[in-house]
Amino acid sequence: MKKVGRIIFVIIGTIIGAGFASGKEIYLFFFRHQKHGLYGLILASCLIGSIIYMIFKLVDKCNINNYSDFLKNICGYGKKINNILFYSIQFIIRIFLLISFYIMIAGFGAYFEQELGINKIIGIGIICILCYYSFKKKTKGLIKINTIFVPILILLILYFGIKNPYNYENATYNITNIKNNWITNSIIYSSYNSIILIPILITLKNNKITKKENILISILCTILLFVLGKTIFFLLFNLNNIQNLEIPTIVAVSKCNFIYRYIFGIVLLISIFTSCISCGYAYLEDFEKEKYEKRNKIICLSSIFISQIGFSKLVSMLYPVFGILGILQILLLIKAYIVTS
Numbered sequence: 509m510k511k512v513g514r515i516i517f518v519i520i521g522t523i524i525g526a527g528f529a530s531g532k533e534i535y536l537f538f539f540r541h542q543k544h545g546l547y548g549l550i551l552a553s554c555l556i557g558s559i560i561y562m563i564f565k566l567v568d569k570c571n572i573n574n575y576s577d578f579l580k581n582i583c584g585y586g587k588k589i590n591n592i593l594f595y596s597i598q599f600i601i602r603i604f605l606l607i608s609f610y611i612m613i614a615g616f617g618a619y620f621e622q623e624l625g626i627n628k629i630i631g632i633g634i635i636c637i638l639c640y641y642s643f644k645k646k647t648k649g650l651i652k653i654n655t656i657f658v659p660i661l662i663l664l665i666l667y668f669g670i671k672n673p674y675n676y677e678n679a680t681y682n683i684t685n686i687k688n689n690w691i692t693n694s695i696i697y698s699s700y701n702s703i704i705l706i707p708i709l710i711t712l713k714n715n716k717i718t719k720k721e722n723i724l725i726s727i728l729c730t731i732l733l734f735v736l737g738k739t740i741f742f743l744l745f746n747l748n749n750i751q752n753l754e755i756p757t758i759v760a761v762s763k764c765n766f767i768y769r770y771i772f773g774i775v776l777l778i779s780i781f782t783s784c785i786s787c788g789y790a791y792l793e794d795f796e797k798e799k800y801e802k803r804n805k806i807i808c809l810s811s812i813f814i815s816q817i818g819f820s821k822l823v824s825m826l827y828p829v830f831g832i833l834g835i836l837q838i839l840l841l842i843k844a845y846i847v848t849s
Contacts, residue, residue: 511715511717511721512721512724512725512728513655514651514654514655514715515712515715515717515721515725516725516728516729516732517654517655517658517659518650518651518654518655518658518708518712518786519560519705519708519709519725519729520654520658520661520662520729520732520733520736521653521654521657521658521661521779521782521783521785521786522654522704522705522708522782522783522786522787523556523701523704523705523733523783524658524661524736524779524782524783525608525611525612525615525779525780525782525783525784525786525787527611527615528736528737528740528779528783529661529665529740529757529775529776529779529780530615530755530756530757530758530776531740531743531744531750531753531755531756531757531760532755532756533697534737534740534741534744535744535750535751535756536693537552537693537694537696537697538552538690538693538694538697538737538741539741539744539750541689541690541693544690545690545741546738546741547690548690548691548693548694548697549694549734549737549738549741550734551691551694551695551698552694552695552697552698552733552737553730553731553733553734553737554730555694555695555698556698556701556702556705556729556730556733557726557727557729557730557733558726559698559702559705559706559838559841560705560709560722560725560726560729561722561723561726562841562842562845563705563706563709563710563841564709564712564713564717564722564725564726565719565722565845565849566578566581566841566844566845566848567709567710567713568713568717569848570844570848572710572713573710573713574710574711574793574794575598575601575706575707575710575790575793575794576598576794577710578706578710579594579597579598579601580594581844582837582840582841582843582844583597583840597836597837597840600830600833601703601707601837602791602794604700604703604704604830604833604834605703605704605707605787605788605790605791606787606791606807607830608703608704608783608787609784609787609788609791609807609811610811610814610815611815612635612780612781612783612784612787613632613635613636613639613784613811613812613815614632614815615755615776615780616631616632616634616635616777616780616781616784617629617630617631617632617635617815618631618755619631619755619758619773619776619777619780622755622758623755623758623769623770623773629812632811632812632815633812635780635781635784636808636809636811636812637808638781639784639785639788639808640804640805640808642785642789643785643788643789643792643804643808644801644804646789646793647711647714647789649785649789650708650711650785650786650789653781653782653785654782654785654786657778657781657782658778658782660774660778661775661778661779661782662732662736664771664772664774664775665736665739665740665775666735666736666739668739668743668761668764668768668772668775669738669739669742669743671764671765671768672739672742672743672746672761672764695831695835696831696832696834696835697831698838699831699832699833699834699835699837699838700830700831700834702834702837702838702841703830703834703837704783704786704787704790706837706841707790707791707793707794708786708789708790711789711790711793740757743757743760743761744756744757744760746759746760746763746764747759747760747763755776757772757776758772758773758776788807788808791803791807792804792807
């Protein structure tokens with residue numbers, strides 16, 4: 509159970525980043541669909557749980573050691589057309605992981621500026637330094653950070669869910685009803701999260717996960733993702749004009765109790781840090797030792813400039829686009845899983 513717990517914390521820490529904890533992802537992909545958004549959360553959680561199960565099984569059965577091995581396996585590497593597919597997907601995934609890393613950095617800076625009145629460049633500088641030294645420790649750093657911080661993150665989010673005073677039974681939505689594409693949005697949400705998650709899952713193969721442990725991990729992750737997503741979902745009922753807020757959940761919890769604003773800030777900063785580490789490491793992991801060290805310095809320094817674009821804009825513009833591209837990877841994964849089963 510100790511091993512299972514560590515793996516679950518790494519997975520949850522990877523998915524629950526700045527977009528999730530801030531409420532921007534939940535608003536964009538689920539809350540706008542009213543009650544259908546809750547159905548979407550169930551669907552998305554189940555899809556991510558299924559992806560976790562398939563990846564662990566495929567990694568074990570095909571002896572996959574890194575992300576390049578995984579892509580070669582699902583693309584059928586060898587023929588010219590398959591090689592083109594492999595390099596295209598590899599390029600797209602690397603770009604997405606790098607952009608996701610920059611989004612988390614931007615989210616950290618946005619919190620410092622919006623909540624503490626400190627220039628965002630200070631927050632960005634702090635998290636860049638933390639990331640640089642965490643990446644130097646590689647997988648050990650990733651697991652240790654998530655094992656320490658993610659349990660705190662989960663407990664705090666659930667605490668705010670319990671303390672949320674909103675009357676759900678009389679809930680009204682002051683936004684446009686968008687029913688028709690909640691399924692599509694759930695699939696897109698799952699697919700772009702899988703882009704970040706799959707490289708991290710592959711690095712966990714050294715834990716020698718059994719079939720029973722794989723099933724348990726997949727089920728518990730599914731349940732946790734839904735419960736945490738639902739908690740954020742209902743917090744958003746306390747707000748008007750959500751689309752204009754950089755960090756909606758901070759404003760929502762402060763309406764329950766002003767001191768909660770700062771306590772939830774801890775939730776947000778932890779979630780940003782854990783997901784930031786996952787995105788950055790997933791990007792770096794596929795490089796050889798010399799390039800790994802060089803790229804580590806480059807991405808940490810470049811994030812100081814690129815993250816100036818703004819957290820909210822990056823989430824709204826880029827996540828849906830890469831989510832659509834990530835669907836191709838999931839389809840190839842399902843095909844490879846069926847073939848090897």
